[in-house]
Amino acid sequence: MMSAFVVVALDVNDEEKFGEYVANVAASFAKYNVEVLAASDELDTIEGVAPSGRIVMLRFQSSAQARQWYESPEYQRVLPLRHAAADTRFMTVVEGLSEA
Template sequence: MPAYVIAHLQDAAPHPDIAEYVERLPATLAPYGGRFLVHATPHEVKEGAWPGAVVMLGFPGIAEARAWWDSPAYQEIAPLRSRHIEGDIILVEGVPDDYSPTGLVQAIRTALP
């Protein structure tokens, strides 16, 4: 099942460390089958507030996403970003192609008083 890394990053001023981070990032993804799905492209907020940028990476599975995050190659460059950009980053497992929310709906209805 695919997995994703989703980052909601707050706006940051340009910095040489950020340029280096972005230059080096693709090489850290390759060994784990990771790829960019969204990379700071414009977004449209429909509800709530979402200042900053969105980055979304795709991986073959959650194990690969975790292995990438924990890898020495990524951990070496992560401070280049984290020193200059605040944000939230999550790893999340996707759903299979034939996913249906029926089971969740049943669980919600069962939990109703």
């Protein structure tokens, strides 16, 4: 099976509201077996133009599972919190290496 990674670039405008989102999104992560690989504002760009803001990387068992999580009632309930706290520049799914 091919792993899939959701990569998100966002600008957090309200840390308190974003903290509320983070606290509430954890339940959806647990239900859909989401692994948080990275979440940081501290980016060390080696080449090209550095993105501003926060980058988040999540790992899923497949791109279908990533879609299932995003469209789930559990995530859709907390999504307005993220929209209220941050401007999302992009959220994309990237397929990765196959797992043994």
